[in-house]
Amino acid sequence: MAELLPVIGQIDESTLMLEPLEAAVVTAIRRQGPLSRSDLSEYLDYSRASVTGIVGRMIQTGVLTEAGEGKSAGGRRPFLLDINPNLGYVVGVDIGATSLDVALADFRGNILRQASEPADVRGRPDEFLGHVADVIDDLLARQGAIPAAVVGIGVGVPGPVEFVPGVLIAPPLMPLWEGFPIKSFLRERFPMARVAVDNDVNIMARGEHQAGAGRGLDNFIFIKIGTGIGCGIISHGEIYRGADGAAGDVGHICIDYNGPVCHCGNQGCLEIMAAGPAIAAAAEARAGAGESAFLAARLAERGSLSAVDVGDAAASGDRAANEIIRRSGKMIGGVLATLINFYNPQAVFIGGGVAGIGHGLLSAIRQATLRRATALSTRHLRIEYSPLGEDAGVIGGIWLALENVFIIK
Amino acid sequence: MAELLPVIGQIDESTLMLEPLEAAVVTAIRRQGPLSRSDLSEYLDYSRASVTGIVGRMIQTGVLTEAGEGKSAGGRRPFLLDINPNLGYVVGVDIGATSLDVALADFRGNILRQASEPADVRGRPDEFLGHVADVIDDLLARQGAIPAAVVGIGVGVPGPVEFVPGVLIAPPLMPLWEGFPIKSFLRERFPMARVAVDNDVNIMARGEHQAGAGRGLDNFIFIKIGTGIGCGIISHGEIYRGADGAAGDVGHICIDYNGPVCHCGNQGCLEIMAAGPAIAAAAEARAGAGESAFLAARLAERGSLSAVDVGDAAASGDRAANEIIRRSGKMIGGVLATLINFYNPQAVFIGGGVAGIGHGLLSAIRQATLRRATALSTRHLRIEYSPLGEDAGVIGGIWLALENVFIIK
Numbered sequence: 001m002a003e004l005l006p007v008i009g010q011i012d013e014s015t016l017m018l019e020p021l022e023a024a025v026v027t028a029i030r031r032q033g034p035l036s037r038s039d040l041s042e043y044l045d046y047s048r049a050s051v052t053g054i055v056g057r058m059i060q061t062g063v064l065t066e067a068g069e070g071k072s073a074g075g076r077r078p079f080l081l082d083i084n085p086n087l088g089y090v091v092g093v094d095i096g097a098t099s100l101d102v103a104l105a106d107f108r109g110n111i112l113r114q115a116s117e118p119a120d121v122r123g124r125p126d127e128f129l130g131h132v133a134d135v136i137d138d139l140l141a142r143q144g145a146i147p148a149a150v151v152g153i154g155v156g157v158p159g160p161v162e163f164v165p166g167v168l169i170a171p172p173l174m175p176l177w178e179g180f181p182i183k184s185f186l187r188e189r190f191p192m193a194r195v196a197v198d199n200d201v202n203i204m205a206r207g208e209h210q211a212g213a214g215r216g217l218d219n220f221i222f223i224k225i226g227t228g229i230g231c232g233i234i235s236h237g238e239i240y241r242g243a244d245g246a247a248g249d250v251g252h253i254c255i256d257y258n259g260p261v262c263h264c265g266n267q268g269c270l271e272i273m274a275a276g277p278a279i280a281a282a283a284e285a286r287a288g289a290g291e292s293a294f295l296a297a298r299l300a301e302r303g304s305l306s307a308v309d310v311g312d313a314a315a316s317g318d319r320a321a322n323e324i325i326r327r328s329g330k331m332i333g334g335v336l337a338t339l340i341n342f343y344n345p346q347a348v349f350i351g352g353g354v355a356g357i358g359h360g361l362l363s364a365i366r367q368a369t370l371r372r373a374t375a376l377s378t379r380h381l382r383i384e385y386s387p388l389g390e391d392a393g394v395i396g397g398i399w400l401a402l403e404n405v406f407i408i409k
Numbered sequence: 410m411a412e413l414l415p416v417i418g419q420i421d422e423s424t425l426m427l428e429p430l431e432a433a434v435v436t437a438i439r440r441q442g443p444l445s446r447s448d449l450s451e452y453l454d455y456s457r458a459s460v461t462g463i464v465g466r467m468i469q470t471g472v473l474t475e476a477g478e479g480k481s482a483g484g485r486r487p488f489l490l491d492i493n494p495n496l497g498y499v500v501g502v503d504i505g506a507t508s509l510d511v512a513l514a515d516f517r518g519n520i521l522r523q524a525s526e527p528a529d530v531r532g533r534p535d536e537f538l539g540h541v542a543d544v545i546d547d548l549l550a551r552q553g554a555i556p557a558a559v560v561g562i563g564v565g566v567p568g569p570v571e572f573v574p575g576v577l578i579a580p581p582l583m584p585l586w587e588g589f590p591i592k593s594f595l596r597e598r599f600p601m602a603r604v605a606v607d608n609d610v611n612i613m614a615r616g617e618h619q620a621g622a623g624r625g626l627d628n629f630i631f632i633k634i635g636t637g638i639g640c641g642i643i644s645h646g647e648i649y650r651g652a653d654g655a656a657g658d659v660g661h662i663c664i665d666y667n668g669p670v671c672h673c674g675n676q677g678c679l680e681i682m683a684a685g686p687a688i689a690a691a692a693e694a695r696a697g698a699g700e701s702a703f704l705a706a707r708l709a710e711r712g713s714l715s716a717v718d719v720g721d722a723a724a725s726g727d728r729a730a731n732e733i734i735r736r737s738g739k740m741i742g743g744v745l746a747t748l749i750n751f752y753n754p755q756a757v758f759i760g761g762g763v764a765g766i767g768h769g770l771l772s773a774i775r776q777a778t779l780r781r782a783t784a785l786s787t788r789h790l791r792i793e794y795s796p797l798g799e800d801a802g803v804i805g806g807i808w809l810a811l812e813n814v815f816i817i818k
Contacts, residue, residue, distance in 0.1 A: 160785060170785070219652055231751070235644045242753025243628055246786040253747045254781045266781065335747070338662045342640070342748055344651025372663045372675065376569055376579065377655040 013192070015061055015087065016151065016406050021046070021054055022063070023408045029083055030210070030402070034067045036078035055081060062087065083107050088151035089143075090405060091136050091193075092397025094203065095128075095157045097121060097173050097227055101394040102132065104139040107405070109211060109398050113139040116390075121158065121173060125180040133189040150190045154400030155182060156203035156393050162245055166197035169245070172263065194404045200224065200393055201248055202239050204386070205232025207396030208349050212388040220345045222386065223250070224352035225332065225361075229271040233343075251275065253335050274331040276307040276354045282324045283310045292320035311357025322360055329364025336365065336383075337372035344377040351386035422601070424470055424496065425560065425815050430455070430463055431472070432817045438492055439619070439811070443476045445487035464490060471496065492516050497560035498552075499814060500545050500602075501806025503612065504537075504566045506530060506582050506636055510803040511541065513548040516814070518620060518807050522548040530567065530582060534589040542598040559599045563809030564591060565612035565802050571654055575606035578654070581672065603813045609633070609802055610657055611648050613795070614641025616805030617758050621797040629754045631795065632659070633761035634741065634770075638680040642752075660684065662744050683740040685716040685763045691733045692719045701729035720766025731769055738773020745774065745792075746781035753786040760795035 018026065021044070028043045029035055035043065041051040058064040059081075067082035085106035094101040100119035103111045115135050121128060140147060159171025166183045168174065183195040198206075205222035208214035214222070214234065222232040229251035233240040241247055251271030252264050259268025272278060283305045287295035294313040299305050313321035336348060348369075350362065366383050373381075386392050427435065430453070437452045438444055444452065450460040467473040468490075476491035494515035503510040509528035512520045524544050530537060549556060568580025575592045577583065592604040607615070614631035617623035623631070623643065631641040638660035642649040650656050660680035661673050668677025681687060692714045696704035703722040708714050722730030745757060757778075759771065775792050782790075795801050 219649075233751075235649060236647065238645065240628075240644060240752075242786065243755040243789055244753055244785055246783060247751065247753035249750045249753070249783050249786060252783050253750050254743070264783070334663070338744070338747055339751055341658045341662050342642075342656065342751070343649075344653055344656035344658070346652040374655060374658050374661050374673070376653055377651065377658060380652055 013407075015063065017409050018063070018406045019054075019409055021050075022058055023406060025051075025054060025058060025081075026063070026083065026406060029064075029081065031216075034070070034080035034082040036070045036080055038078060039070075040081070085110065088192075088405065089140070089145060089149050090152040090154070090398055090401035091139075091150055091190075092203075092394040092399075092401060093132055093136075093153065093155040094200065094393030094397055095119070095121060095132075095155065096200065096393070097158050100132065100135070101391075102135045102139065103394045103398060104136070104143060105398045105401075107402070109395070109402060111395075111398070113142055114394070115139060121177070123176065125174075125177045125182070126185065129182065129185050133186065136190070147190050148192050150193045152401030152405040153186055153190060153193045153195045154203065154397035154402075154404075155186070155195065155197045156200040156397050156400075157182075157197060158200045160246060160249075161197055161199045161202075163196075163198060163241060166195065194401075196400050196404050198239070198400055199230070199232070199245075199248075201230040201232035202241070203232075203396030203400055204351055204388075204392040205234055205349075205396070206239060206399050207388055207392040207394075208351075208386055209234050209237075210399040211395050212386060212392065213349060213382075213384060214347065217346045219343070220347040220349065221339065221343065222349045222351060222392070223332075223336070225275060225350065225354040226352035227276050229275050229332070229352075231339075250335060250339065253338075255331055255335060270331060270335050274328040279307040279310050279324055279328055279354065279357075280305045282327070283313070283321065286320040286324065292318050294318040295321060307354045307357050311361075314360050315358055325357065325360045326364040328354075329361045330368045333365040333368025334372060336369045340369060340373040340377050340381065346380065347382040347384065349384055349386045351389065351392050355385050356389075422816075424472065426818050427472070427815045428463075428818055430459075431467055432815060434460075434463060434467065434490075435472070435492065435815060438473075438490065440625070443479070443489035443491040445479045445489055447487060448479075449490070494519065497601075497814065498549070498554060498558050499561040499563070499807055499810035500548075500559055500599075501612075501803040501808075501810060502541055502545075502562065502564040503609065503802030503806050504528070504530060504541075504564065505609065505802070506567050509541065509544070510800075511544045511548065512803045512807060513545070513552060514807045514810075516811070518804070518811060520804075520807070522551055523803070524548060530586070532585065534583075534586045534591070535594065538591065538594050542595065545599070556599050557601050559602045561810030561814040562595055562599060562602045562604045563612065563806035563811075563813075564595075564604065564606045565609040565806050565809075566591075566606060567609045569655055569658075570606055570608045570611075572605075572607060572650060575604065603810075605809050605813050607648070607805075607809055608639070608641070608654070608657075610639040610641035611650070612641075612805030612809055613760055613797075613801040614643055614758075614805070615648060615808050616797055616801040616803075617760075617795055618643050618646075619808040620804050621795060621801065622758060622791075622793060623756065626755045628752070629756040629758065630748065630752065631758045631760060631801070632741075632745070634684060634759065634763040635761035636685050638684050638741070638761075640748075659744060659748065662747075664740055664744060679740060679744050683737040688716040688719050688733055688737055688763065688766075689714045691736070692722070692730065695729040695733065701727050703727040704730060716763045716766055720770075723769050724767055734766065734769045735773040737763075738770045739777045742774040742777025743781060745778045749778060749782040749786050749790065755789065756791040756793065758793055758795045760798065760801050764794050765798070 041048045065084045066079045069077040070080045085108040087107045092103045101116045103114040159168045168177045218237045231248040252269045256268030262269035262272035287299045450457045474493045475488045478486040479489045494517040496516040501512045510525045512523040568577045577586045595604045627646045640657040661678045665677030671678035671681035696708045
């Protein structure tokens with residue numbers, strides 16, 4: 001039976017107020033997927049009778065719905081409980097340096113409508129966010145819904161975030177955004193929405209944790225390789241931010257004291273030597289030196305090269321391109337080996353624009369990592385491209401929103 | 410009024426069984442020190458009436474005692490509640506590569522009796538641990554107590570530990586200990602004790618967290634510099650172990666692909682280049698080359714040099730010794746900068762035998778760290794020698810034991 005997705009009107013906020021144990025039921029289902037009453041009783045370590053009572057009230061208030069039958073353990077097949085998807089809408093917003101992704105989702109995190117477009121974050125935040133709100137309005141209109149039906153918005157931004165107030169601190173890419181009140185700005189347009197803001201790599205790590213290859217993992221790293229290099233950290237099952245919200249700033253790890261000067265002022269930072277622009281610059285140099293017919297032709301055609309061009313050249317068997325990619329992978333893998341010795345994660349997921357340039361990069365990263373991390377810390381380690389790909393950020397935004405939609409009494 | 414410390418006999422295990430909320434009261438007091446009923450009500454977010462009921466029962470069963478008066482918030486001064494120190498004894502055991510430290514403590518973690526001696530872990534674990542049990546028996550006898558009064562033992566060992574079973578995995582320093590059942594071995598001698606085993610740097614980090622400069626901090630690193638270099642990580646207020654219990658293995662981070670071969674088989678590991686033996690070897694070389702009269706005299710006197718000798722030389726103004734120490738500090742600080750960019754801790758505490766060689770090492774570590782970590786991640790960062798010094802391990806062992814003495818129903 002296909003599920004009906006009714007258009008949701010204004011939300012009665014009292015529905016979203018939960019007792020602590022009800023919140024624990026929601027968390028359990030979000031972590032494990034639909035559960036039976038017996039599963040919940042075991043998971044929460046509460047009696048079957050208590051769980052039945054709690055679940056009964058939650059079905060009555062509309063927070064839970066019965067979602068088909070589970071496997072029988074002998075007797076009658078148990079009903080599975082899931083979050084009611086139609087309690088309201090949430091929105092994930094992934095603001096990249098040069099792109100904007102927005103998705104409207106239901107309360108189970110299923111994407112209903114999505115929009116992606118090029119963008120430029122260097123301008124005024126009120127103008128940029130006004131446009132974001134217009135995009136959300138447009139998605140709502142296509143869904144036949146009103147702004148007051150949005151109860152949560154999760155926003156990822158490409159810069160350091162002070163999480164509680166949700167403001168950017170000294171963001172190098174978008175200086176005009178420093179301290180801008182993103183939360184209250186969006187609340188003016190979506191008055192029923194709780195807004196949360198986080199760093200782009202943190203929301204990608206969250207997306208991977210909730211809905212990607214990181215599901216069920218307690219400790220992993222998500223590395224984004226694009227114009228810069230950053231990483232999101234999951235520790236004890238939660239986003240790890242560090243003392244100043246600065247954790248994961250791996251792009252400015254020094255790999256060569258005599259290396260080129262980075263935009264941060266230091267020499268030999270990983271990102272100035274190995275990220276997208278370094279790959280592109282190396283390719284232009286090799287094209288100019290006559291070392292790659294493919295890259296020279298592409299350069300002549302387009303006037304400049306990108307990391308994606310280098311990936312295309314490598315895919316066609318171009319030796320110079322393959323060397324450039326292997327060199328970047330080796331540098332990134334060398335840093336990763338250090339981080340793995342320290343952090344011993346269960347997995348490393350790699351995303352961002354440069355992750356799209358082919359398997360050669362991943363293979364070089366893996367080799368360099370395994371060569372220098374300890375045997376014990378790599379014996380179960382997975383190093384993989386993010387299966388969510390370009391959507392990791394917007395999916396993470398949706399889950400950041402969902403984290404905040406219920407209010408615990 | 411001085412507190413009486415009665416000799417404790419065999420423990421009634423039912424006293425140590427707690428309801429979940431009672432366990433939360435214990436945790437709150439351990440984190441914050443003695444608390445009033447109002448403090449507890451606020452901290453636990455439970456009504457004053459509920460807290461009064463819970464606390465009343467816990468005083469009756471003997472888990473809590475009233476411990477003097479707190480500050481008045483206007484009216485009568487509130488009674489403070491603390492853990493009853495006399496519920497039983499716990500023991501902290503810190504096994505180093507060449508030393509053994511054992512301490513007998515009460516239920517508040519106060520050390521009652523302590524013993525330290527040189528030791529050699531390379532032999533048979535049953536013999537070594539049999540001796541540890543004898544040392545504990547001796548401390549108990551001096552206290553006038555019986556083995557059945559010991560309800561918790563926390564053991565730190567210098568090697569990788571699989572925490573739940575409490576066994577060592579492929580320990581390079583003590584291969585005969587691989588898989589040895591430390592817990593059941595000690596339980597035979599102390600039948601009422603719950604035994605927990607952890608890596609030496611993890612217990613040092615735990616000691617610092619519970620009773621040292623790390624109190625109240627959620628995220629910090631404890632680095633031990635001795636024969637090797639290792640680190641314990643506190644994340645979200647708890648020991649972070651990683652996927653395979655291998656987190657914190659920073660001694661084998663590569664700092665020079667062409668460096669000397671480490672005992673792990675790789676080249677240029679941090680510990681082979683910067684730890685105690687490297688400092689001693691550099692000093693012997695400089696003494697042999699006639700570059701330090703102090704070191705040459707000490708070498709002639711003792712036949713070999715240690716890191717402590719180099720510290721003595723540096724304290725006397727010896728230039729070669731100072732250069733050796735600064736070089737080690739620079740290498741360690743370089744790695745630390747990388748870890749700080751990734752992990753953004755609130756503090757880094759440095760302990761272990763080599764930490765005792767003077768301020769020059771700390772100063773060099775700080776300089777190198779601040780030079781290459783990002784400004785944001787160091788703006789509130791403290792880098793300090795561990796104030797617990799040599800006792801960090803045994804204090805951590807006591808707290809590891811205390812973590813496990815109550816059983817949650």
